[in-house]
Amino acid sequence: MAPPEYLVKIDLAKPAWEQEGVHNRWHPDVPAYKKIEQNKSYKIECFDWTGGQVGNNDSAHDIKYCDLTRIHYLSGPFFVEGCDAGDILKVKIQDVQPLERQPWGYCGIFAKENGGGFLDKHYPKAAKAIFDFEGIYCTSRHIPDVKFPGICHPGIIGTLPSAKILNEWNRRESKLVAENPDADFIMANLPTPQGAYAGLHASEDLKCIVGKHGARTIPGRPENGGNCDIKALTRGSTVYLPSHMDGGMLSVGDLHFSQGDGEISFCGAIEMAGCITIEVSVMKNGIEKLNMKSPMYLPSNLAPKFGADRYITFEGFSVDESGEQLCLDTTVAYRQTCLRVIEYLRRYGYNDYQIYLLLSSAPIEGNIAGIVDVPNSCTTIGLPKDIFNFDISPENDVEKKDRGNCAFSEDDLKEGFSLTDELPNFLLECLKK
Template sequence: MPAVLPIVHMATKANSVPYPTLIEVDPFIPADQQRGLHNRWHPDIPAFATVKPGEVFKIQCVDWTGAQIGNNDCSDDIKNVDLTKIHNLSGPIAIEGAEPGDCLVVDILDVTPFEKMPWGYTGIFELENGGGLFAREFNSRAAKAIWDFKGVYATSRHIPGVRFAGVSHPGLIGTAPSAELLATWNKREGELISQHLNAVPPVAFPPEPKGAYVGQDLPHEVMDKIAKEGARTVPGREHGGNCDIKNLSRGSRCYFPVFIKGANLSVGDLHFSQGDISFCGAIEMAGIITFSTSVIKGGIEKFALKQPIFLPSPVDPLYSAKLIFEGISVDYHGDGKQYNMDATVAYKQATLNAIAYLMKIGYTREQAYLLLSAAPIESHVGAVVDSPNACVTLALPLGIFEHDILPKEEGLTKKDFGQCAIRSDGVI
C-alpha cells in the first residue's frame, strides 16, 4: 500500500483577518492638511468612522503639535511652535448604541510608534509661548531632547548616560461634550481667565478661531460655529481629555461618561514615556493605538461617573530601586514663603531638589528638567494632614542611569554630559 502522507496544516490568509485601521495619517505632513483629525472639542464635529461594540480597531495619530517639531539639534522649532494648532486628535469614532448617560468602556490594547518614525522629543517651552511647571521660576527658554526608540527602550544624544523602558500611552483621550457641557466649560474657564488677565503663562485657553481645524468636509457655517465655540484640547475635563496619565497604557481599561449619541471618542498626543507628572512635555511621538470598546447602559448613574475611571496597565517596567526626593509646602527654592497644605508647592520643591541633585552629577538644569519629564518617575502624596506642610515625594529610578548616582561619603562624581538642544541664539 502506498504510504499515507500526514495532513499538513499551514497558515491561511483567508482565516487571518487584520484589524482595520479607521484613521490613517502621515506623521511628516502638517496636521491641518490631513483628514480624520481635529483640534477642538465640539458636539457638532461628526463622527469620522463608526464601530460596533467589541470590534478591535486601530487609529493612527500625529504628534501633538502636528509635525511642527523636527529631529535636529536646535530648539527654534520649540520656541516658535504655533499653540493655536496643537493637540491634534484622531477621530471622532462613534460607537453604535452609546447614548447620553451611558458609560463607554475603552480597552487600550496597544500603543506603538510608527516604524518609519522611531523617535520622539521632549521640549521645554518658552515662558511666553507655552510655559510649563517651572516656566516662571526658570524664565523658561526653549530647549529639547530627541529620543531614539529601540524596541521598548529610549536613549537620547541630548541627555547621555540614561536608558529606560517606555510606558507608551495616549496623553489625550476622551468623549465629545454635549452642547450644555461645552457651554459650562467655556463659562467657568472664561471666568478664571477674567480673574487673571494677562497672566504669563495663561491660566486657561479660551475658544480661538485661529488655528481651529476639523479634517472633514463641513458646511462653512458648521465649521465657523466649531471654531468660535470649540473648547481647546489643552486641559483635561469631565470627559477625559488631556490628563497625561502614564498608566493608561497597553492593557488599561477606561470608563468614560457619554454625553452625546455615539459617544464620539477621540485620541491623540501619544507618549513613548512619561513620569507621573510631566514638567515640560513627555516623550512626544506619533504612532498607532489599538482599541476595543463596549457600552454599559446607564453607567454614569450606576458608577457616579463625574469623570473617567480606569484600570491601570498590567505592563510596567521593573525599576524597584529608587532615589526619593521629598518636598514640603515651603518655597525654599524661591522666596521661602510658607504655604498651607499646598501639594503643588510641595511637588515643585521635590522636583527642584531632584534637579539640584542631578546638576551635582553633571547634567545641566535643562537636561535635568527634560529627563524628569521623560523618564518613568513616580510621585506620591506623602501627607496632606500635618499643617502647615503637605509632603510630596518624587522617586527617580536608579536603573535608568548607566552610572552610579547614589550619595557617597566622598560626595558625587560630576561628569560632563554636554547640553541638550537649545535655541540658535544660544539663550537658555
Template sequence: MADTLIKIELDKSPYENDMIHNRWHPDIPLVATVKPGDDFIVECYDWTGGQINNDDSADDVRDVDLTQVHFLSGPVGVEGAEPGDLLEVDILDIGAFKESQWGFNGFFSKKNGGGFLTEHFPEAQKSIWDFNGMFTKSRHIPNVEFAGLIHPGLIGCLPSKEMLAEWNRREQALVETNPNRVPPLAALPYADTAHMGRMPADQARLAAAEGARTVPPREHGGNCDIKDLSRGSKVYFPVYVKGGGLSVGDLHFSQGDGEITFCGAIEMAGWIHLRVNVIKDGMAKYAIKNPIFKPSPIKPRYDDYLIFEGISVDEQGEQHYLDVHVAYRQACLNAIEYMTKFGYSRAQAYAILGCAPVEGHISGVVDIPNACATLWLPTDIFDFNINPGADGPQAQANSTMDVPLSADKE
C-alpha cells in the same frame, strides 16, 4: 488583523486630513462608527502635527504655534452609546511608526506656553530621544537609558452642548481674574487655527469660535497625561453625546508623573489599537462624572528609587497651606539640584524628570500647614551609581552635552 479606521501621512499637514480635529465640540461629525466589542486601529500625528524636527535646535519649540494643538484622530462613534452610558475602552496595543523611531521633549518659552517650572527654565529647549525597541536614549542627555511605557496623553469623548458652555464659562472667569498673566491662566477658544474635522465650512466657522481647546483634562477625559494608561489598560469614559465620539492623540513613548516640562513626555507619532464596549446607564449606576481606569499589567520594572521630598514652602520661603502643587514643585527642584552634582546641567536634569518613568506621590495632606509630596527617581535608568555615598558624587565625563537652547535669551 484589526482594521485601521484612521490613517495619516506624516509628510502632509493634519489640516488636510478630515479625520483629524483640534477642538472639542459636540457637532464635530463622526468619522467612523463601530459596534460594541469591535477592535480597530487609529493612527495619530504627534500632538503638534509635525511642527518639531529631529535636529539640534530648539527654535521650533520656541516658535511652535500652540493655538493649533492637540491634533486628535476621530471622533469614532459606537453603536448604541447614549448620554449617561459609559464607554469602556481597552488599549490593546500602541506603538511608534517604523519610519519614525524617535520622539522629542521640550520646554516651552515662558513667552509661549511656559510650564511647571517656567520661572526656573524660561527659555525654549529640546531633547531628541531615539527608540531601540522598547528602550530609548538621547544624544542630548547622556548616561541614561530606560524602557518606555507608551501611552496616549489625550483620549476622551465629545462633550454635550451644555458641558461645552460650562467649560467656556468657568475658564473665561478664571482668565478674567488675571487677564494679562504670562503664560495665561487658561487656553480660551481661538477660531483662527481650529480644525473641525468633517464639519461643513459655514458651520465650522461658527463652531470654532466656541470650540474648547484641548490643553486641559476635563470631565470627559481629554489631556490627562496618565503614564500608566498603556497597553492592557482599560478606561471607562462618561458619554455625553449620541455615539460617544471617541478621539485620541498626543502619543507618548515615556513620561514621568506630572509631565512637568509641559511638552514633558517623549512626544511621538504612532498608532493605537483599541476595543470598545458600552455599559448602559453606567454614569448613574456607578456615580461617575470623570473617567476611571484600570492600569496596564505591563510596565517597566524598577524597584530601586531615590525619593525626594517637597513641602508646601515655595522657593522664596513663603508658607502655603497644604498646597500639593507647591510641594511637588519643591520635590522636583530638589531632584534637579541633586542631579547637577553628577555633572548634569539643570536643563538635562529637568528633561530626565519629564521623560523617565519617575513616580509622583501625594504623601501627606493632613499635617498643617505643610503638605508633603514625593518624587521617586528610578536609579537603574543611569549607567552609573547615582546614590549618595561616602566618597561624594562623581561627575560623569560624558555629561557635558546640553539640551539645545533656542536663539532667544530672556
C-alpha cells in the same frame, strides 16, 4: 480572523490640517469620522501632539515658535454603535506603539512666553531633547547615559462634550481668566478660531462654530477626560469615559512614548506619532450606575516595573523657593520636589535644562504623601536608579563629567538670554561659545 482594521492612517509628509480623521477642538458638532463596533479591535494612527511641527534636529527653534493653536490633532471622533448619552465607554487599550517609519520622539521645554511649564520661572527658555527608539527602549543624544523602556500611552483620550457641558467649560474657564486680569501667565486657553480644525470635510459654517466655541484641548477636564497625561493609561489598561452624545464620540491622540508623573515641562512626555490599538464596549446607563463625575481606569500589569527598592525618593513641602510658607499648597510642594531632584542630579554634570527634560519624560513616580498637617503639604518623587548607566545611589562617589547639552533655540543663544539670578551657569557658558 483578519488583522484589526485601521481606522485612521496618517501621512507624515503632509500637514495634519490637510488630513482626514483628525480634529483639534472639543465641540459637540464635530462630525463622527467613522463608526466602530463594540468588542472589536481597531488600530488608529495618531499624529504627535504638534502635528509635525517639531523636527529631529539639534535646535529648539521649533519648540520656541511652536504654534499652540495648531496642536492636538486627535484621531476621531468615532461613533460607537450602541452607545447613547449617559452610557459609559469602556476603552481597552490593547497596544500603543511608535510608528515603525518614524522611530523617534522628542521632549520639549516651552518658553515662558509660549506655553511655559511647571518650572518656567526658573527655566524660561525653550529647550528640546530628541529620543531614539530601540525596540522598547529609548535613548537621547541630548541627555547621555540614560536609557529606559517606554510606558507608552495616549496623553489624550476623551469624548465630545454635550452643548451643555461645553457651555459650562467656557463659563468657568472664562470666569477664571476674567477674575485674574493681572496674571503673569496664561491661566486658561479660551476658544479661538485660529488654528481650529473641525476635520477635513467640515463646512465653513461648522468651522466657524467650532472655532468660536470649541473647547481647547490643553486641559483635561472631569466631564470627558481628554488631556489627562496619565502614564498608567498604557497598553493593557482600561479607561471608563462618560458618553454625553449618541455614539459616545471618542477621540484619541497625543501619544507618548514615556512620561513622568506631572509631565512637568508641559511638552514633557516623549511626544511621538504612533499607533494605538483599542477595543471599545458600552456600559449602558453607566454614568448613573457608577455615580461617575470624572473618568476612572483600571491600570495595567504590563508597564515596566523597576523594583520597588530601585528608586531614590525625594520629598518636597509647601515652603516656596523664597522661604515663604504656603498652607497646604500641593502644587508648590511638588515644585519643590522637582527642584530637589534637579539639585541632586546636577552634581553629575547634567545641566538643569537636561534634568528638567529628563524629569518630564522618564517614568518618575509622583506621589501625594501628607496633605493634612497644616501648613505643609508633602509630596514625593521617586527617581528610578536604573535609567542611568551609572550608579546614582547617595553613597556613591560622584563623577561630575561633561554630559553634553540639550538643544536650545539659536535666537536665544544669539541674543543672550535675559539672564537672572535663577538662571544656571551653563547658559552663561553656552553664550560665550
